[in-house]
Amino acid sequence: MITALTRVVEHIEAHLGEELDVAGVARAHGTTEYHLRRMFSSLVGMPLSEYVRRRRMTVAAAELVGDEEMLTIAVRYGYGSTEAFARAFQAVHGVAPSVARRDGGPLRTQPQLRFRLTVEGSIPMDTRITDRPAFRLVGHAARVPLMHRGANPAIQAHIAALPATEHARLKDLSDTDPAGLLQVSADVDPDYTEGSELTYLHGVARALDSSVPDDLDVVEVPAGTWAVFRTSGPYPDALQTTWAATATDWFPANPWRLRLGPSIVAVLDRAEDFSTATCELWLPVEREPQP
Template sequence: MIATLNRLVEHIDENLTEELDIAELAGRLGTTEYHLRRMFSSLAGMPLSEYIRRRRMTVAAADVVGDEELLTIAVRYGYGSTEAFGRAFRAVHGIGPGEVRRSGGPLRSQPQLRFRLTVQGSTPMDTRIADRPAFRLIGHTARVPLIHAGVNPHIQAHILALPVTEHERLKALGDAEPSGILQVSADVDPDYTEGSELTYLHGVAVRGDTSVPDDLDTIHVPAGTWAVFRTCGAHPSALQETWAATATEWFPSNPWRLRPGPSIVAVLDRSPDFATATTELWLPVERDQQHAAARLP
């Protein structure tokens, strides 16, 4: 995966003035757009689309300080008007192209990224691979913003709004793995952009033939393979650290890649105040046939 990401950033720099088809490029690199975007954002700390915009505006700055018409420059970098180009330019540099042309700056630079895998072994990962038939996730859903670190107050408010008796009812309904009360994130932005909206479900897993009460929301999950990561410790920090380590350590070192689908956290045990917990993180995966190396033809 590290080689794939480095070839990706090389291709981006070689084609900054061209329209980039990330899905087609991912296929040529032997992976999927979904996995490529998720791994890039996890390791780079920014969405792939944001990195492309920053690199384009970094290189475009050299053109802006020259004498060429701004509309010509805008079109070269894929913008249909000087206004659209100016907004993108200002978002990166904090100053418009006209001001840069008059004063020369200040300008902000986005260097070309290089990915490296540092094997430290500092994060032991208790992992298993599970093949599951189709099942359903049932419970109560809400649209919430994605927050990378710390407690998500929107999810917390959603859970607290449920009566205590509802948690017991949900537990009684669950009859499939993952077991127990589940925290489900679905419809997540492939770039994993912080602040983007996702569907959060608080509920349980049931078999395909289980009768479901009409007042509960349902997410249908097709048959597939899952990587299951067990965590134990301070909550939610231990879980979030493991989640981050899947991108930095586990996926680059194992022949699996993410596939579209919900991510699921099963709470197996917890302290009364939820300060500590034992959880399982379920991520939908598929075998990566190009794990050893990936090269553009």
């Protein structure tokens, strides 16, 4: 994974004015575009597309000191007009390119990334791998913004709007693993961009041959392998820390990669006020091919 990410960064530097072929780079290193984008975002803290834009505007800023026409610079870095280039430039640097050319700044530089493997993982991760047949996730779904840290107000409002009797009804419908009431995130942006929309479902897992009430939303889950991470502590901080550690510690050290599918959180036990909880994080995975 570290090699693949390094090659992506090198490819970006060599082709700053061209469309980035993430899928091609991923294939060349035995992984998938989906996994590569998710790992990049988790490790770097920004989407791959945002890093590309920042690097383009960093290098372009250095070329503004000369007399070259603005349109020539814009085209060189993949923009069809000076207006589009100016919008991207201002979004990164906070000033228009004409101001940067006149005053020399202020500019916000994005250094080229370098990935290095460091020895961490002194705290063992409680993980198991399980194969599951196809099943359904059923419950109440809503479109919500993605948040990396802290409680999500949109999710809290969605759950609070459900009557207590509905939680009990859903729990009674659970008849397969993951057991109990579940927090499901589906249709997540591959770049894991904070603020992007995802489908959140408050519900349960139900066997494929079990009936589903007509008033409930359904997420179909194909058969596949899952990595299950158990975590305990302050909620949701401990869960979010474990989620981040899957990218920094677990995936780089294990022969698995993320595959398309929903991520699932099963709350096994919790305090009355939900200040602490024991959870299982279910992530859909597949084996990395052998080199």
